[in-house]
Amino acid sequence: LxxxxxxxxxxxxxxxxxxxxxxxxxxxxxxxxxxxxxxxxxxxxxxxxxxxxxxxxxxxxxxxxxxxxxxxxxxxxxxxxxxxxxxxxxxxxxxxxxxxxxxxxxxxxxxVVDPSNGRKIIADLISEGDIVVLVTPIDEAAPKGRLILPQQQTLRDILDTGAIGVVTQVPQIPEVLASLAKTPALVVTDSQAFKEVNELVPEDILLTSFSMLFARYKGDLGEAILSANYLDKLEDGAKILISEGCTHHRQCNDIGTVKLPKMIEKTTGKNFHFEWSSGDSFPDDLSTFDLVVHCGGCMLNPREMMHRIRICQNAGVPITNYGVIMAKMQGILPRVSAPLLGKK
Amino acid sequence: LxxxxxxxxxxxxxxxxxxxxxxxxxxxxxxxxxxxxxxxxxxxxxxxxxxxxxxxxxxxxxxxxxxxxxxxxxxxxxxxxxxxxxxxxxxxxxxxxxxxxxxxxxxxxxxVVDPSNGRKIIADLISEGDIVVLVTPIDEAAPKGRLILPQQQTLRDILDTGAIGVVTQVPQIPEVLASLAKTPALVVTDSQAFKEVNELVPEDILLTSFSMLFARYKGDLGEAILSANYLDKLEDGAKILISEGCTHHRQCNDIGTVKLPKMIEKTTGKNFHFEWSSGDSFPDDLSTFDLVVHCGGCMLNPREMMHRIRICQNAGVPITNYGVIMAKMQGILPRVSAPLLGKK
The missing domain is CATH 3.40.50.300 (P-loop containing nucleotide triphosphate hydrolases)
Known part of the structure; x- marks a missing residue:
């Protein structure tokens, strides 16, 4: 179990x-x-x-x-x-x-047969013997001597499929691509490195992110993409909830409280009213918000994540996640969602 | 921390x-x-x-x-x-x-500056941009959806060095080697797959195991190799302690209680008297034993592992680990120890 x-x-x-x-x-x-x-x-x-x-x-x-x-x-x-x-x-x-x-x-x-309801992280996108490149930047917020959970889970799903995982940091991407005699079936990056990875990985190689994979695995990828695009329609003064599933990750916290709001206002050229929630305290009443941006939910199970999405949907409030909205703002949402759409 | x-x-x-x-x-x-x-x-x-x-x-x-x-x-x-x-x-x-x-x-x-006393798992054996192949068999005893700790730690050390980790199961090794335009600097395998991996990886590629790396990182590799070779000198009826650092790993338990004793008696053609210890209960008095075979100690810190080795050394009893003695019995100890010896 x-x-x-x-x-x-x-x-x-x-x-x-x-x-x-x-x-x-x-x-x-x-x-x-x-x-x-x-x-x-x-x-x-x-x-x-x-x-x-x-x-x-x-x-x-x-x-x-x-x-x-x-x-x-x-x-x-x-x-x-x-x-x-x-x-x-x-x-x-x-x-x-x-x-x-x-x-x-x-x-x-x-x-508890299958809490993710038959969904896979990546297994249904790849085949045995495929090479999948995982881009995992190591910064000071990474857990000492370990890998963060979504990276571990993705790598394990690759191994379970009989595929091959090539794990690298960003600067080694050109070296990785030069060292491979065969084109990788997919490159998966941490959303934080979107911009550089998007430039380093040639257009003809499929690229996505851990946040996209996990929005699909334990959330609702379609909803997340639509909601990210809704950013264009938000008006000055709109109310955005930034929500985190846990309280103890300094890295996510920094993204949620500092980087994301700054990036959102800079990209849209508008001023918004931000509020934050973290840990268990997801608001019951969301009716006053115009958009919810949730973390990847690596510490939430699919049931809890879906519950939060349903609360938003019932309140008619779009909900997206950190990585998906970052892809949107950097103009690469079409590229990184392509490998995942049209698949089960 | x-x-x-x-x-x-x-x-x-x-x-x-x-x-x-x-x-x-x-x-x-x-x-x-x-x-x-x-x-x-x-x-x-x-x-x-x-x-x-x-x-x-x-x-x-x-x-x-x-x-x-x-x-x-x-x-x-x-x-x-x-x-x-x-x-x-x-x-x-x-x-x-x-x-x-x-x-x-x-x-x-x-x-707590550095509990491992400056020692590295693998970083000092490789260079930036190197390719390291990790062979991680996934069996039913592997933790669901995760990687076991020594694999995670090794991969993280590779990434911290700016090297590239290629993670694969055993059957994909030929595919991995064919897909690489560059010879890997090192192949690291789980000891359980020694025999197959030894055959699949050409002689000119350096091969070692997680157990060798961790004997060096948190134990005493020289002692473990000498002690494994001591197996040849054991006489019929000798007393062997098989010791595990934790009590909850069914996989290790199965290796320690079933596979290892069988393999040891089959390889030597002798009958031994086995005893077992697990978890915290490492015996204080080891004077009646002729050999101690310890697990890799993935749940023990370097200080505890070294403490156990010192108890053995004080009692004049050789101590080796599961992976090192398995390499010895399969005749590949010289090959898998070569990449680690002569290095700091």
Whole structure:
């Protein structure tokens, strides 16, 4: 299943104001998790709060497992090794005696079949034996001794396809192209290096960016492109929300708070009213904004990213991402979107 | 500074049996951390326990910072904004009021200058513009959608050098070599694919493995090679410890418990007595063993790895690693060690 994030929400058995706050918190969490586990006190059976949660999961089409806990205590009454019957999508466990925990893990693994809904990062754009060049500038904001997650994930998808990944920084691109006896099937660059890479890679070689690939993989590429083009229609004083999925990346933060606003105003020659959100705090009400520019969402799962896009769409507000709008502003959106359009 | 692991040890102010256990635990931790932070209750000043710890750090050459906490309480007595004088390697903070925390972090970052003592993974073996081929078999034990840490770290070191990383699985090696107009400076393979890669990569191209690179980077390559060759001298019934740095990698576990013992007995035609250790539980007393075969230690820092090697050397027991002994058994140790020897 790979790395898993577990969000532990409070119980739903409180009444009054605190109870309402808990329900709100729980709704927020439901928007971003891939599956839910409803833990029922097996000695008491399903409570009203449990039933309410069950209903909320079902309304949201959120896959869930009902876990009846405290099997050890129940067995003291009904006999060791015995369980009471539960529906097929439920399971009896004992957290304290560790009974059926592996079975529960298996149920979880089977329920989370494919969080990206069959979508691929790059595999469907390339073939076995293809050469894909990844341009990964290393600046001081890159994690020490590692690669950032979208680069890792793209490279892994290339390897899984039986293709060959050539990883380089920007200055070595001419050397890379000269060293290859075969034209690369695709060049993928970090959006920050768009301008230089666009010039260094000859027109007849397909070029795209990690941000384009991930808008397609966990977002809505069509929406992102249309919304980026909407920039031309914005009027002086329009309100733009710049939104980040996490709070801890200094690099993205610098792009979002400084570089992007500057670039947007310079390119359009207009003045806009910028607001920012980061981490979990994506606004519920977007009706006052004219455009949302979201980060690539490397720390958000596809479900959370799609949820944010849907909030924007429901509010009638265009949403694009950092890389896509940067491509638009540098006039290379047609080039970098071409390799991805018309494909599934 | 990159990702940091913080180990919180118990205080040293207990007496009696529990106190002794705490001291033992603390000694274990001291063997693997890069620096220590001694937290002193600033309202009380340095205790006997604190002084004991200070002495232990100094005996072990472990860099440390003394942090006087509860500055907020002290300031209630001596006045806001004031601090008492402390030595230069110490700092006053208030954890509750978050005073001087950023300064403390800066002190930590400066103290941990270079945990690998100036050693490089691969940078000193290659030059800017060089092509390095990384052979990274993807099997079911690989982390989902990611690359394993040593592969990531090697690739990052290549990029930091301004060299070019070509990442491939085994079947694409002929395609890779045919696609390159220039001979790669080095091919680095996962040890598991030694046999095939050795055959696919022509003799005139330098070949090594991630395990060789990491034995050099965070261990002692010379010791690992000598110890692997010591396999020829082991007699029937000799006692071999197979040791893993972590407890959670099914892949390594399978190599350590099944593949390696089988391969060792088949290659030597002898029967040995195997024992295993994993995670933190590296035995203190190794005197009864004839050989230690350690995993690559991708989850151990250089300090912990060197500590384990020193324990073996003090006990006069040869220690090698999985990849190095596999190269030895497949007769390719001379080839894969050649690119690394004679270099710093």
């Amino acid at each position: 790979g790395p898993v994030m577990i969000v532990d929400t409070p119980g739903m058995d409180d009444e009054g104001e605190l109870g309402l706050l808990r329900i709100e918190k729980c709704k927020e969490v439901m928007a971003k998790v891939d599956i839910a586990i409803l833990v029922v006190d097996g000695t008491l059976g399903m409570s009203d709060g449990d039933r309410m949660l069950k209903k909320m999961f079902e309304e949201r089409n959120l896959p869930y497992i009902t876990v009846y806990n405290k099997l050890d205590l129940v067995q003291q009454r009904i006999g060791k090794g015995r369980t009471r019957e539960v529906p097929q999508d439920s399971i009896w466990v004992s957290a304290s005696d560790k009974i059926n925990i592996t079975d529960l893990k298996d149920m979880v693994a089977h329920l | 990159g990702p940091v692991m913080i180990v919180d040890t118990p205080g040293m102010d207990d007496e009696g049996e529990l106190g002794l256990l705490r001291i033992e635990k603390c000694k274990e931790v001291m063997a693997k951390v890069d620096i220590a932070i001694l937290v002193v209750d600033g309202t009380l000043g340095m205790s006997d326990g604190d002084r004991m710890l200070k002495k232990m750090f100094e005996e072990r050459n472990l860099p440390y910072i003394t942090v006087y906490n509860k500055l907020d309480l002290v300031q209630q007595r001596i006045g806001k904004g004031r601090t008492r004088e402390v030595p230069q390697d110490s700092i006053w903070v208030s954890a509750s009021d978050k005073i001087n925390i950023t300064d403390l972090k800066d002190m930590v970052a400066h103290l």
